[in-house]
Amino acid sequence: MRTLSSTLVFRSPWLQFREDRFVRRDGSRGTYGVVDKPDFAVVIAEENGCFHLVEQYRYAIGRRSWEFPMGGWPVGSPGGSALELARAELAEETGYTAEHWEHLGHLQSALGFCSQGFDIYRATGLTPGEPSREESEADMVHRVVTETEFRAMIGSGEIVDSVTLACYARLQLHREALSGR
Structure with missing residues (x-):
């Protein structure tokens, strides 16, 4: 075309x-x-077999949603690299920082109507801190769940965010590659 x-x-x-x-x-x-929309970053913050999730109200669907921490730079801001964005979002939403970062890939979020993509990072070696959320994230909840709990949340419909699910699938492929499967 x-x-x-x-x-x-x-x-x-x-x-x-x-x-x-x-x-x-x-x-x-x-x-x-x-x-x-500008691209965004998603962080799979993982430690001791657990994931850090955040829950917030999503106006477009009229309900709260459990997700991996994620976000983007505002349009027209100077921004930074995808890794800088991932680090900023993890700290902003959970208060945590990470010692180790692995880039797991880049995907498109809604390619039928939107130009936006996202980078997926796995963060380990976590250190707690205080979150510094934006005004729109004032009601955000941070929770650490085991991977078994995470999978149960998918099955029960508690996790409905397609980006979070795609990131988890990418993590599974990454683990399989590391194990030689």
Whole structure:
């Protein structure tokens, strides 16, 4: 497809929405709406067979959600590297810092309508501290769960965040590669 025009429809500090007009290989034309958001980072903070999760209210789905710590730089901010973002999000949401960081990959979050992707990091060698959450995270809860509890939370529908599930799958593949399977 070849883009013919792109019109900015909406912009906020966190995203923008554009409408593109395009032509396909066969010459037919179409219109596509795209949400542009900066990439974000997800942290699988792991120690002693346990994961650090955060729970917060997610307005778009009208309920609270358990997730791995994650977040992004605001649109237009100077930002930093994906690893710097992961470190900042872990400290902000849980108060923890990590001695060891492993990059487990980069995925796309909703490629049917959104340009945003995310980097997955495994953090180990954790040291506790005080979280410094943003105003929108004031009701956030931090909890440490065993991997067995984590899997039960998936099965019971307590964990519904697709990004958290994709990151867990990526972690499983990483573990299998390390074990030579």
